[in-house]
Amino acid sequence: QIINMEGDNTSQDCLKVCKMKKKVLRKQVRAQHTLMRHEGIECVSHATQNLVVANAGLGNGMSRHQLFKIVEEYGLVETLLMPPNKPYSFVKYGTTAEAKKAFDALNGKEVMLEDFSQNIVLYVNFVEKVSWKNVVPTSLPPGLTVVENVISPEEERRMLESIDWMEDKDTQKTQKTLKHRRVKHFGYEFCYDSNNVDKNKPLPGGLPEICNLFLEKCLKQGFIKHKSDQLTVNQYEPGQGIPPHIDTHSAFEDEIISLSLGAKIVMDFKHPDGRTVAVMLPRRSLLVMSGESRYLWTHGITPRKYDVIQASELGQKVGTITADVGDLTLHRRETRTSFTFRKVRRSHCNCIYPSVCDSQKGQQRQGQPSVPLSEVEALKLEQEHVHKVYEEIATHFSSTRHSPWPQIVEFLQSLPMGAIVADIGCGNGKYLGINKDLYMIGCDRSKNLVDICGEKGFQAFVCDALAVPIRSGSCDACISIAVIHHFSTAERRLATIRELARLLRPGGTALIYVWAMEQEYRKQKSKYLKEKSDSKGKEEEMNPDATRGLPRDGAPEGSSLDSRSPLRDSEAKGHDAEPVAASVLPVHTNRTSFHSQDLLVPWHLKSDPKKKGGGAAAAAKLSSPVASEESQELSPVFHRYYHVFCEGELEAACRALDCVRVQKSYYDQGNWCVVLEKL
Numbered sequence: 001q002i003i004n005m006e007g008d009n010t011s012q013d014c015l016k017v018c019k020m021k022k023k024v025l026r027k028q029v030r031a032q033h034t035l036m037r038h039e040g041i042e043c044v045s046h047a048t049q050n051l052v053v054a055n056a057g058l059g060n061g062m063s064r065h066q067l068f069k070i071v072e073e074y075g076l077v078e079t080l081l082m083p084p085n086k087p088y089s090f091v092k093y094g095t096t097a098e099a100k101k102a103f104d105a106l107n108g109k110e111v112m113l114e115d116f117s118q119n120i121v122l123y124v125n126f127v128e129k130v131s132w133k134n135v136v137p138t139s140l141p142p143g144l145t146v147v148e149n150v151i152s153p154e155e156e157r158r159m160l161e162s163i164d165w166m167e168d169k170d171t172q173k174t175q176k177t178l179k180h181r182r183v184k185h186f187g188y189e190f191c192y193d194s195n196n197v198d199k200n201k202p203l204p205g206g207l208p209e210i211c212n213l214f215l216e217k218c219l220k221q222g223f224i225k226h227k228s229d230q231l232t233v234n235q236y237e238p239g240q241g242i243p244p245h246i247d248t249h250s251a252f253e254d255e256i257i258s259l260s261l262g263a264k265i266v267m268d269f270k271h272p273d274g275r276t277v278a279v280m281l282p283r284r285s286l287l288v289m290s291g292e293s294r295y296l297w298t299h300g301i302t303p304r305k306y307d308v309i310q311a312s313e314l315g316q317k318v319g320t321i322t323a324d325v326g327d328l329t330l331h332r333r334e335t336r337t338s339f340t341f342r343k344v345r346r347s348h349c350n351c352i353y354p355s356v357c358d359s360q361k362g363q364q365r366q367g368q369p370s371v372p373l374s375e376v377e378a379l380k381l382e383q384e385h386v387h388k389v390y391e392e393i394a395t396h397f398s399s400t401r402h403s404p405w406p407q408i409v410e411f412l413q414s415l416p417m418g419a420i421v422a423d424i425g426c427g428n429g430k431y432l433g434i435n436k437d438l439y440m441i442g443c444d445r446s447k448n449l450v451d452i453c454g455e456k457g458f459q460a461f462v463c464d465a466l467a468v469p470i471r472s473g474s475c476d477a478c479i480s481i482a483v484i485h486h487f488s489t490a491e492r493r494l495a496t497i498r499e500l501a502r503l504l505r506p507g508g509t510a511l512i513y514v515w516a517m518e519q520e521y522r523k524q525k526s527k528y529l530k531e532k533s534d535s536k537g538k539e540e541e542m543n544p545d546a547t548r549g550l551p552r553d554g555a556p557e558g559s560s561l562d563s564r565s566p567l568r569d570s571e572a573k574g575h576d577a578e579p580v581a582a583s584v585l586p587v588h589t590n591r592t593s594f595h596s597q598d599l600l601v602p603w604h605l606k607s608d609p610k611k612k613g614g615g616a617a618a619a620a621k622l623s624s625p626v627a628s629e630e631s632q633e634l635s636p637v638f639h640r641y642y643h644v645f646c647e648g649e650l651e652a653a654c655r656a657l658d659c660v661r662v663q664k665s666y667y668d669q670g671n672w673c674v675v676l677e678k679l
Contacts, residue, residue, distance in 0.1 A: 024108040027054070027123045035088060035125075043125040047100045049078075050092050050130050054123040057087040064311050064329035066114045074102035081130060082328050084308050090130040099126070115332060138277050141269050143291030146279065147223050150286040151214065156261050160337060162208045163233050181240055186211070186231040188344055196251045197230065199344055207231050215341065218257070223286060225255055228341035236265075236301075238333040244270060244300035249349040249357045252342040256294055258287045259341075263334035266307040269297045272356070274590040275604060280309060295353045306330040355587045369585045369641075371488070371598045378488045385600060385641040386486045387445055393638055394448030396606050398428035407668055408481060409434055411511045411675070419476035422503055424465050425483030429453035432460070443468060465496045468503060475503045478510040482671075485514045485643050488598070493643070494653050497676075501660045504678035509663065512654075513671045517594050517644045526670030529591060587639060597646065600639035645672050 031054035032043040043052065053071075056062045064082055071077055071091050075098025081090040093099040107124040140146070151159070165182060186207045188197040207215075211231055218224045230252070234242075247256055260281045267287070269277045281287055289299070311329040349359035354368070369385060372378040390397065408431060415421065417437040426432060426442025427449050433440075433456070442460035444450050453460035463469055465483055478500050487493045500510045519526045588599045650672045654662050664675040 020108070024123065027121070028107070028125060031088065031123045032125055035127075038086065039083075041127055041130070043127055046126065047096050047103070048126045048128055049094070049096050049099050050090065050127045051099055051103060052088055052090050052125050052127050052130075053106065054088045054125075055120045056089050056122055058082050058089075058308055058328060058330055059085045059087045060120060061113050061115070061117065061306065061330065062089070062120075063114055070106070070111065071102060074098055074105060079130075079326065081326055084328055090127070092130065140279065141271070141277055141293040141297045143289065144269070144279070144293035144297075145288045146281060147286040147288070148282055149284055150218070150223065150259070151284050153284070155210075155214075156284050159210055159214070159259075159339065160261055162210050163337070165235070181237075181242075182235040184233045186233070187228075188230045190230070190232055190251075195248045197344055199346070211339065211341075214259075218286070224257055224288060225290075226253070226343055228257070228343045230342045230344050232340045232342075233337065234340070235335065235337045237335055239303060239305045241301040241303035242299075244268070244298040246295065246298050246356060247342070249295060249345075249351060249353075250359045251345060253345050254294060254351075255288065255290045255343065257289070257341045259339040260285050260287070261337045261339065263336040264331075265301060265333065265336050266309060267299055267301055269293065269299050271297055271604075272587070272589045272602070278308075292353075295351050296356060304333070306332055369600065371585060375489070375491075378492060381488050381641055382486065385639055389603065389638045389640050390446040391448050392636075393603055393605055394428075394446055394452065397603070398449065398452050401428050401430050404430055404434060405481075405513075405668070407666075407673070408479065408511065408513070411477075411479070412438065415477055420474065421477045421479070422468070422470060422475045424468060424478055424480045424500060424503075426450075426453060426458075426460055429456055429458040429460060431479060431481065432456075432458040441470075466492070466499055468499055470503055472502050473505045476505060476508050478503055478508075479512075480510065481513045482515065484512065485645065486641060488641055488643065490653075494656060497653055498657055501657055501676065501678055504676075506678050508678045510660075510676040510678075511673070512650065512676065513668070513673050514645045514650055515642060516667065516670050516672045517597060517646045518667075519593050519670050521667050528670045529593065585641070588642075594644050598641075598643050601642050603638045603640060605636045605638060647672065650674055 031052070034054070035041050035043060035052055041052070053067070056067050056070075062082075064080065067082070067089055068077065068080055071080070074093070076094035077091060078094055079090070079092040083089075091099075091102070093102065103124050103126065106122050108121060110119050110121050112119050163184060165184070186203060186205070188199070188202055190197055206212075207229070208231075215224070215227050219227060258281075260283060262283065264280065264282045264285075267279050267281055269279060279287075293299075307330070308328055309331045311327050349357055351357055351360075354360040369381055370377075372381050412421070412431065412435045415435065415438055419438050421438050421440045423429075423431055423440060423442040426444050427446075429442055429452065431440075432442050432453065440459070442450075442453055442458060443463045443465075444453075444460065445462070445464050447462050450460045450462050461469075465480070465487075480496070480500055484493050484496050487496055497512070500512070504510060516526075519529050585598055585600050586596050588594065588601045590602065647667075651662055651665050651674060654660060654674055654676055659679055660676045661679060662674055663677045666673050
């Protein structure tokens, strides 16, 4: 019986080991799929010098220090890469033998995080090679400065002690409104319900004396330009944050300053075009926001227990947090108190950012473009906010246009050998070489983009989409990808479709893509809404085709149609866009849903080393008035006109022509698409 019992125990142990091995293998496979989905990196079955360690990433709460300590036990670690917010890390050893030793020891191993918050199990795979694109350090938003060690530790202690957190009636009332932090106001109370101050009801006592002395010191040293009369003190426990916001324009003057006491923190800044900058605010540092950083960028603190910071900046060096995977780690947050000083505004705000200014809502600034009400106005709008802009941004634009869209490729691949195909609005020609069995020719309104086509060996010429110098009925097929939405009237958009039809032979087909008003369709968000700022240097811009890869157009000679055209915007079904008559064109916030069919979309131009001078100067002329002069000098922002199409609008325009029929229509990642057949 004893022997039988021992045998049973042994078999149970073997069963447990077998189950554990199966579980580890299952988790390994899942980690492989995650890596392929996130990074496009394939794991291999044979041993290499490189390992990917799942559950050992910054996103899991694993710090660089802890992971390095774990992996260095098995050999010389040449490289340790920890991508921000990801659940995995990469390790490169000096030899394959060392990597194999680490693989055998760590795969399936349970470890406890440094903060003792939880145990995690590591799952390890081999990869052939890990290469990460070098990240260019980001600069601070224009008008933002951080002054380190602005006060001494003794002054910090006295300032913190000057705040009495004993709950009086005013404090109780405020605490109920802001349950996520402790807050106290001096000078004037900020009303969070209205996001403003009552300028006629100053609080008794003014600012604490020690704070007045601090402001005088900052004025004397030139850190600030005026003395504040309102102070908000916030105390945050670890894990708490501030929602992204812009301090109300009508409530406060230009300069806003914030003193960080007790602990350091990472504050996130975001531009309306989607650019984000993470800024380290060291303990006892002063943040000064003025100009663009104060009026246009949102700022906030993400609620979390850890900040991702530069490992080399553990000494509280001031600067932006760059997504350098070879130099990132975690920093556990501590209790932080912020002293935010503002000067109450006594007059109307007349800043150069009307799109985000509550004082200027509903007012049109002189020279700000409007929806055109005539052919002359349409020509002028397209010339300034389509033609000139694409000439200026052509090189940068082309560098972001390289991935063909599958359904467009499928259309081109389906055409018979020897077919003659015209790409009307070919941009940098990314579709001209898709099918070598076709005779393809491209045209575009931008000479600089056509020149890029020539450099690639493609046949292309300059013209506009309303007057293409190709013989009628000579094309077997045409494509118009992300072009027609750049025409600013319904009549001009319809005339462009008519010109496509003219080029086709009877039975020929045309594929048209336009940007869709509906960026969420059948409960699915488009890729445009899903994509966030890309740390690999891609421009966070435009829609799937207009942003990723294609043209624009407009032309001097358009045809005028009857005002009862079925293409009129108001007759498109199922949209809640604003009426367009005599309205100022809004500037769109990238990666957000549309609230207007006619709008300006920002393009943030990155510097071109081959092109010096002229870019910033041209930007100053071409940009909408909402762009700041500072940002134009450093990194010009251009605004391109778009008309986004509602569901059914493109088909309605096509059916207005009796020479074509709609063969197929569909929705493709934020675009409305049709295939036309010439009758």
